[in-house]
Amino acid sequence: MSALLAILHRDLALLLPGGQRGGTLLPLLFFLAVAMLYPFAVGPAPDLLARTGGGIVWVAALLAAILPLDRLFGPDVERGFFDQWRLRGIAEEAVVAVRLLAHWLSFGPPLMLAALPASALLGVHGETLWTVEMGLLAGTPGLAAIGLMIAALTVTVRGGAALAGLLLIPLAVPLLVFGAGALSTGGRSGLALCAAMSLALVAIAPFAGGAAIRAARET
């Protein structure tokens, strides 16, 4: 248990914004940049922006989820960390579960925070802003889990970063449909489905990721 705490501590130091594994702030800046570009592209029509702004926040969040993928596992596998953990009887599944927590903490809450200025830029406020934030809270754990599984599966693939991005987009569509869909339908059912999917993804991610890391050793 203390070993896992030590690993969590290291993961957080590496992954949290301002952490040491370069470019930890990039996803947030990218997210804000997309939200900033949209009004320039469609022109200053406040009602159009307010109507579509929530959806744009979601698309920006999904794209921002791609950026951190290549540094989730690659460096640690390359430097032999996973081999050393294995020899100490620490299962890959446990390490991946810890990393999922650290990855979400470094990505979910900061994104919800960044959604506030992004929503202001797009003229989204009131009830809609509340639905966007709740949707992100329900959806980002699922996005983090999908990203983590893809990162583990592509860890030995050359040029895996681009492939990971391509793989994430279709797999994240269901989360987007229910999370962003709640904006137009109103009500809580879309958010509940989004959260349920997130929970299922979070539950399988450590096992899928652990198996992928183990399989990568045999190549």
Added chain:
Amino acid sequence: MDVCRLAATDLACRRGERLLFRGLSLTLGPGEALQVAGPNGTGKSSLIRMLAGLLRPFAGSVERVGAVGLLDERAALDGHQPLGRALAFWAKIDGGEGAALAGLGLEPLLDLPVRYLSTGQRKRAALARLAGQGAPIWLLDEPLNGLDRDAARACEALVADHCARGGAAVIASHQPFALPGLRTLALPGFAP
């Protein structure tokens, strides 16, 4: 030190389409050391990874009693961290009193980020990590690579001390390794 035993029975290794060795058996008990010798590409590293349980044997089985420590070309230390902090991470996981730095000449390097260390310095750091782990079975893959003469002597002394305290060691190296009572296993003899 805990009782340790490492035994391999009828091991075979295949990389890609090529069979590297087959019919390899070995047994190692407390205080024993074995050098796996052979030219490049004969499967020394693969054998070490099989003994560590990181690579599935193509045939045969490996039995381990006691924890295993591995030293290979990857130091498992964070490049941006000062060496002292990077070693402290493993000390926290291993729950020991920290890495034994004695004789490895690492003290002046502790404040230096790992990425600025040379190959040999990194190897010495990895040796310190291994010594701090307190595992009874040591698997060393080319431990002398990149080490200067003094560091190589220190490495040999470290392994000798480990064996004297009842540990076992397997050393895969194409270079001579000076250790009292070291047995040698010539890997090319097991090529198909």
